[in-house]
Amino acid sequence: IRDAAAFATAVEGAASLARKGWLATFGIVPTHPETGYGYIRFAEALDVANTFRVDRFIEKPPLADANNYVATGRHVWNSGMFCFTPSAILEAFAQHSPAVLDPVRRVWQDLRSQANSSMMEIDPALFAAVPDISIDYAVMEKAGNVAVVRGAFDWSDVGSWQAVSALCEPDAEGNRGQGARVAISTRDTFVHAEDRVVATVGVENLVIVDTPDAVLVAHRDHLQRVREVVSELKARGHDAYKLHRTVARPWGAFTVLQEGPGFKIKRIEVKAGGALSLQMHAHRSEHWVVVSGEARVTNGERVYSVQVNESTFIPLKTRHRLENAGADPLVMIEVQCGDYVGEDDIVRFDDQYGRVKA
Known part of the structure; x- marks a missing residue:
């Protein structure tokens, strides 16, 4: 607008x-x-x-x-x-869609019970019980x-890549885009490039979106079918439909740099005062290398400091915790190795953000 x-x-x-x-x-x-x-x-x-x-x-x-x-x-x-x-919308839901309102109220009641926690988190099971329906x-x-x-105002829902494309100024060939791109013999094509150069040669009427998560190449006339891609990823159980490469956490964020059979490499950034939960993994060990800042590491019964250009090893099935011991952000590289490196391989024992259920 x-x-x-x-x-x-x-x-x-x-x-x-x-x-x-x-x-x-x-x-x-x-x-x-x-x-x-x-x-x-x-x-x-x-x-x-x-x-x-x-x-x-x-x-x-x-x-x-x-x-x-x-x-x-x-x-x-x-x-x-x-x-x-x-009051008006609650009354409307109570009258016309109590099957939506009742489970939403249960989610809200659970959140209110966490009011004294440093972070409130929606219970996945309670949220899953809320019907998937538009207002x-x-x-x-x-x-x-x-x-x-x-x-009487201009408006775009920016709800599709076609809408994003319309917000960009076209060149003489009708090409639009964002980021580093090269267009040769290309017409009416939109390119969104984030981390690398995207080049097009001899194509037209395409939408190309290159992000750290995935690459989309679609004809303009079929952009409404992008949701089918999400459905297919979900059917395959692929993490891409629910997780970005960079995932925010209450303590900071992590970015998946590379993943393959038996391993995953992450960049982890912990904000000042931040700490991961005291946790354990059943299927993987972890190697940590500090790039900047200072880490305080709990590794089994030991608690020690890890400085820049130093590393430590977390064995399989060992209770461990990572904390930022300094005033600046802590950045480290983590290499996970094991027969399963999914995000759900975690048991939390203690957490300053209230993510351990009593």
């Missing part, structure tokens, strides 16, 4: 409706017959400028229907943005007090 003033005006209208008990959503006046967005058909006008009662939510339509929606002038794009009071299906399509604000 570039027109902040117009957006602020729309928010004021939505807030006015919300104070009256409406569940307000933001609709965007279509600029073209887009098939990648859902639509909202609105009914009569309400007493706040540019607001209407919602008549119907419409899923992403075929092109012929999208053309018709634009022509009628009674449809807006569904932005997926909402404005309502907590449109769960509430908005069922409730009678749903209104839409007709937004």
Whole structure:
């Protein structure tokens, strides 16, 4: 959204409706017959400028229907943005989707029980019990007090690589992109390059996304099918569908540099005052090399310091802990070796972030 003033005006209208008990959503006046967005058909006008009662939510339509929606002038794009009071949305869920609200409340109650911990963490089992359903299906399509604000501001959901591409300026051949790239005999192609040069030769109408996690090469006309890739990765049990190469943790972060049969190499950064849990692994040993900072290591019954350019070895099935002993970030390289190096091979005994259940 570039027109902040117009957006602020729309928010004021939505807030006015919300104070009256409406569940307000933001609709965007279509600029073209887009098939990648859902639509909202609105009914009569309400007493706040540019607001209407919602008549119907419409899923992403075929092109012929999208053309018709634009022509009628009674449809807006569904932005997926909402404005309502907590009491109004809770009442709506209680009335229309108690099967969603009840397990969410159990998640919330569990989080409240962790209020005195330094970090609160959602219980995976409780979260898995929450139905996988959009707010449109769960509430908005069922409730009678749903209104839409007709937004007069520019908007993109940035929900696809096509949308990201549209935010970049094209060159003379219609190519767009980010990062280091070389285009030879290339037309209408978007390239997102992060850590290395991406070169294209003799191609057109492609979207190429190169990240540390994965590489995507797709024809522009098939970008809506990227979700099928995620489904396939999930079916194969591949970590790529749920984990990035760099994973945040309460103590800092780790980045997987390389992984293969029987080994995994990580870059681990522990912030000042941070400490990993006292833990043990059943299937792997670990080699640690300190690159910067100072580490305090618990290794079985021993506690000792490891300085820059020093290393230590953590044997299989040994209780151990890594702590940052200094005021600067601790950076180290970890090499894991074993018959299984998955992230779930961990038993925690003590943790300053409350990740050990009583």
